[in-house]
């Protein structure tokens with residue numbers, strides 16, 4: 134039995150929130166990439182630039198959120214609920230992350246490993262933030278967590294390859310890592326797609342996968358993987374594939390936050406028995 | 419222990435929206451904000467189609483995701499189950515709104531009035547700057563409950579201690595009371611009728627029950 138009640142697109146979080154997930158995800162991924170690059174012997178200057186850029190992107194993402202909240206001058210209250218709020222936990226990780234990043238740049242580059250640890254925590258909090266949003270089936274899916282984690286890491290390594298173009302060519306190990314991360318991201322995206330279909334997400338969310346923009350994004354993600362494979366073989370500059378990984382990651386998150394985020398809607402399990410009429414069990418369509 | 423809940427009898431609701439209007443009047447909510455709503459749902463396929471009116475709003479969940487995600491502790495739960503928002507703590511991040519499975523939360527970033535830019539005299543008198551840029555939702559008329567209880571009244575039984583939507587309902591479709599009290603009206607209604615709660619799958623244990631048929635004798 135069909136119920137005519139449309140689930141609505143959420144309007145609480147817009148591009149500014151998507152900015153936090155995009156810039157914050159790439160920024161934290163870039164700091165993880167910097168640690169990886171340092172471990173495989175990349176030049177210190179490239180590692181330092183990656184750290185600074187990564188911290189800057191995280192700051193930019195938080196600035197986007199600050200622009201979105203209704204009471205920005207009491208934003209400090211965000212720190213009050215670490216017991217259960219992933220938003221508080223995300224915010225709490227920022228000061229130590231910034232401090233460890235600054236220590237790596239100013240004192241000892243090896244602090245990059247500590248910064249990467251905090252960055253991974255920050256990225257994990259972002260993923261769990263979406264997962265905890267029980268009003269939005271497209272987000273509270275368990276597959277959202279690996280999707281956000283993998284896309285953040287892929288974007289970070291991708292951006293590192295772009296830095297490599299300007300500072301010093303990225304070591305082959307970083308190109309291989311970028312390729313692996315892009316493939317894992319694609320696997321996570323596919324698992325996510327299957328998950329929301331299996332969970333019978335609202336029609337609007339499912340329609341996301343057949344939107345023209347999403348099809349273009351998917352094609353671009355495959356192209357990024359192909360470019361990274363060619364770059365590994367030394368046939369094209371790695372930065373090309375890296376840039377495309379970043380752009381498609383941001384596109385994915387903009388779609389996820391602003392286009393796929395339909396609310397649960399309202400459903401009833403039974404219709405009321407009125408007069409001599411019998412009631413019906415209602416199967417949500 | 420006390421646990422206040424709302425019961426909506428779907429057989430009785432006629433979709434008149436008196437509760438919606440009463441709530442707007444009592445709480446001076448701006449245009450577009452309806453803490454108490456009545457959905458008009460079409461169910462079935464031709465020729466077997468029904469129209470069902472479904473009162474809804476904050477369900478004062480026993481395990482409220484809005485409270486768990488709130489980064490500021492502005493959203494809290496009282497011992498009697500009522501979920502509250504502290505407007506002085508709230509930063510208006512709207513995380514609670516996307517965490518709520520019932521579309522119960524609202525956020526208005528700029529003052530809005532019914533007749534254009536200017537507030538009418540009554541709107542001006544009741545305008546509350548504290549509610550701008552923060553999350554708001556149905557409070558189960560917590561102030562009425564508290565002031566009523568202080569006078570020895572019983573919520574759900576005495577109108578002065580009962581949410582205005584319940585008092586206003588023309589058909590007796592809405593009932594309010596303490597589900598932990600076996601003699602309360604809501605306990606009787608739930609014992610005598612078949613009921614369901616919306617989105618049980620979300621695991622929020624909502625405090626809003628829908629009656630749909632008599633319990634078999």
Ligand code: SF4
Nearest residue numbers: 476477479482484518
């Ligand atoms: S209905 Fe929504 S706002 Fe109300 S307590 Fe439940 S989750 Fe919170």
Ligand code: SF4
Nearest residue numbers: 488508509511512514
């Ligand atoms: S909008 Fe206010 S009540 Fe809602 S989660 Fe943010 S701080 Fe908490």
